[in-house]
Amino acid sequence: MKDLITNEIKKENAILVGLITPEQNEEKVNEYLYELAFLAETAGLTPAKRFVQRLETPNTVTFVGSGKLQEIKNYVEEEENEIGVVIFDDELSARQLRNIERELKIRIMDRTSLILDIFAMRAQTAHAKAQVELAQYQYLLPRLTRMWTHLERQRGGGGTIMRGPGETQLETDRRIILDKISRLKQELKEIDKQKSVQRKNRGKLVRVALVGYTNVGKSTLMNLLSKSEVFAENKLFATLDTTVRKVTIENLPFLLTDTVGFIRKLPTHLIESFKSTLDEVREADILVHVVDISHPAFEEQIEVVEKTLFEIDETEKPSILVFNKIDAFSHVEKDEDDLTPKKRENYTLEELKQTWMHKMKENCIFISAREKTNIDNLKQIIYDKVKEIHITRFPYNDFLYQNYEEEE
Template sequence: MKDLIINEEKKQNAVLVGLITPEQNEEKVHDYLDELAFLAETAGIVPGKRFIQRLEIPNSVTFVGAGKLQEIKEYVTNENNNIDTIIFDDELSPRQIRNIEKELKIQIMDRTGLILDIFAMRAKTAHAKAQVELAQYQYLLPRLTRMWTHLERQYGGGGTIMRGPGETQLETDRRIILDKISRLKKELKNIDMQKSVQRKNRGKLVRVALVGYTNVGKSTLMNLLSKSDVFAEDKLFATLDTTVRKVTIENLPFLLSDTVGFIRKLPTDLIESFKSTLDEVREADILIHMVDISHPAFEEQMEVVEKTLFDIDNTEKPTIIVFNKIDAFTHVPQNSYDLTPKKRENYTLDELKQTWMGKLKENCVFISAKEKENIEELKSILYKKVREIHITRFPYNDFLYPDPEE
């Protein structure tokens, strides 16, 4: 873990490590490692071989057992494999990092560190950069070792910091980081105050927030509804800064915000650092929860989002669940014969609609933002929900927005 930010110019090769435990079965581990591989690719790392071990609990010293660690060591030390990094799917303790690095003598990363690196690469505005930097230093603080001597050179402005009597390099680095954390918190507090004033100046217009797991298509839908050009691509965390646009559906105006995507095992420090960004969720009147229905684990992704939303703001808000990417489903002819055992991941879209989703009725819609399929149906549902709130705030002009059911 010698670099906080991955060098984008040189592609690194990595192996991935995950554990099968009573809390996560083999199927889940493979799904998590698929996601970890996608995270690695987003960060410019080439994911390769995967090492999986079954344990009751992670080894407190080296995360994996001694035999598995030796197996990993033999693979990564083989020059023919050209491995630069080992990425673990769970957050490692400072002790585990030190012991693994001592044994393998190679760069070690965990899921949290990888996510922080991606956020650092994605941050474009001063606000986002400060948020990410704060989360990085909070993550780094308990993991300091003697290798962090470069922090003294990085300390801004007036040159290096002098050590006090008897102060070790580690203590100096720790003091530097604590100073940086204090400065960043003050900086973000000032930005939060400015953002709060901006939100108050938006008036009484109804606020709608797009929320969801990362890479489910929020920015693509934002572009469709607002006719804008918000950055969107098929990579994790393409959007960090909240974008707010004024949208009008059938003459009815409201504010639509696109928020940062959530992910499993999202670092707590990152959620705290992005507090002001997530204030858009707290102050929203309506939530649009976007879901990638083509993903095999979309229900678990929904649970992750719902839990994170509860942690941010445990008040219930009107929510429209938008099941996106229906274009990814293969349409099976009615007369075709499939003799393979029916599994959850083999359900057709029509079969999925007959499950618990059918009870959601008008609170959900199935779309393809990419193919612009069923967007008008979504607009109709959104119009109705926005109108219900809008006419309570502006009762004198409710005649401008007819009730679609009358």
């Protein structure tokens, strides 16, 4: 929306809503809402206000209680707040969505639909666009109500929709969406075949995949290791399309893949529709798990990534844990008189290094991709792991490696 005076695009103000439950305490909810605010900003919105309520379970009718919903409504109706959208941190059911929208009379989103919107904005290639579109329709299908605009206006191909006797608009819209889902699945099946052929054509080179939470610096690291210019930006999901580069460290070539970042509560529709992109993770020989050590909830992010990786592929693979952004790390000094146990924010970088490097041994390293700190050591670790797999595939080259090392 443009401001008529300044001619600048004015961002919509958004309200963020979260719940404190037995499963997620206040500290965790605040962290989730901080991330939701980052998602909203990535989508071009301005987070203006947060509403949090403590409930045993989400209200099945309106997600929050009636009193909290009225509080949100009062805030929305105050003209000076200029609220354009209310975003809920958890996925809303069709019933909740319908009831909240009816009460607030404003656009309602949940975390899933917000992530889908960002993916739609970020998609560049036909492949990524088809994947996102499929996920959006799969999300929309169970939430169809008569409040949605008629979908036949969006139907492509020049065909017209003829409704049968007694067929309601809702039934027509459902039929259109099912038709689109079927078409997109077929389209993606064809693209998947092409991608599969491309992967086979890469030969037996060892494959290394960069994985991690969104916005941890994977693309920056990809640029450093491959000496390429992969798009990197301080925003969530800066890149969606998988990038593959041939990299050579010393005398050893291998394939390096930059994959889409993971996030808490990643929509199942996205995991399903991005199957071919995630095939790069399945087919990788080595995983380089990049972590933002400066993030206050980095340990939880590690758990989210590991859980998602297990859902994608249960096969155990050699992995390297790379703690990035040591240049941005900070900690809070603990008062000597404070006898309570140390919290995460009280640990120094050296203490965290000792903890994780003791646990992971040689499979752990601390770096700064931005400042290029400790990159040579990381290259050496990757080289050693790639070589270990490479010589089992190309045993003839083992003699060459030995000679090379002797000369060095």
